[in-house]
Amino acid sequence: NVTELKQYEGRQDDNNGxxxxxxxxxxxxxxxxxxxxxxxxxxxxxxxxxxxxxEQGFMLGYxxxxxxxxxxxxxxxxxxxxxxxxxxxxxxxxxxxSLRSRNLLAMLMLAxxxxxxxxxxxxxxxxxxxxxxxxxFLFYYHQPSVRSKK
Numbered sequence: 001n002v003t004e005l006k007q008y009e010g011r012q013d014d015n016n017g018x019x020x021x022x023x024x025x026x027x028x029x030x031x032x033x034x035x036x037x038x039x040x041x042x043x044x045x046x047x048x049x050x051x052x053x054x055e056q057g058f059m060l061g062y063x064x065x066x067x068x069x070x071x072x073x074x075x076x077x078x079x080x081x082x083x084x085x086x087x088x089x090x091x092x093x094x095x096x097x098s099l100r101s102r103n104l105l106a107m108l109m110l111a112x113x114x115x116x117x118x119x120x121x122x123x124x125x126x127x128x129x130x131x132x133x134x135x136x137f138l139f140y141y142h143q144p145s146v147r148s149k150k
Contacts, residue, residue, distance in 0.1 A: 007022065027052045027068070028073040028076075031052065046067070053066070071117035071123060072084060074124060106140045116132075
C-alpha cells in the first residue's frame with residue numbers, strides 16, 4: 001500500500017516501484033561488473049537478467065520479462081562500456097549542437113530524455129523509442145526560426 005525506500009524482500013513488495021527498481025538496477029550493475037567491456041549482447045543480456053531475477057526470487061520480473069528500467073545500465077549490459085560511451089557521445093553531440101544553435105526545444109527534449117533514461121529503458125519500449133527519436137530529430141533538424149516582418 002505504500003512506496004518507501006527499502007530493499008525488495010519478496011512478492012509483498014511487487015507493488016513497490018522503488019524497491020523493484022532498486023533491485024533491477026542492482027541486478028544490472030552486478031551483471032555489468034562480470035562483463036564490463038563486452039557486455040552480453042542484446043539477447044544474452046535479456047537471458048542473464050531474467051536468470052538473475054529468478055535466482056533472487058523476483059518472480060514478477062522473471063515472469064513479465066522486465067528489463068533494468070535504466071537506459072544507461074541497459075546499454076552497458078548489452079554492449080559493455082563501448083555501448084555506454086556511444087550512447088553518451090550521441091547525447092553529448094545532440095546537446096552540444098542544440099546549445100550552439102540555441103535550439104531550446106531540442107535542449108528541453110534532450111533533457112527530458114536524459115532524465116527519463118534514469119528510470120526507464122527508453123530503447124526497450126517501442127512507444128518511447130518512437131516518441132523520443134521523432135521529437136529529438138524533429139527539433140534537432142528543424143529549428144524554430146524567427147521570421148522578420150516585411
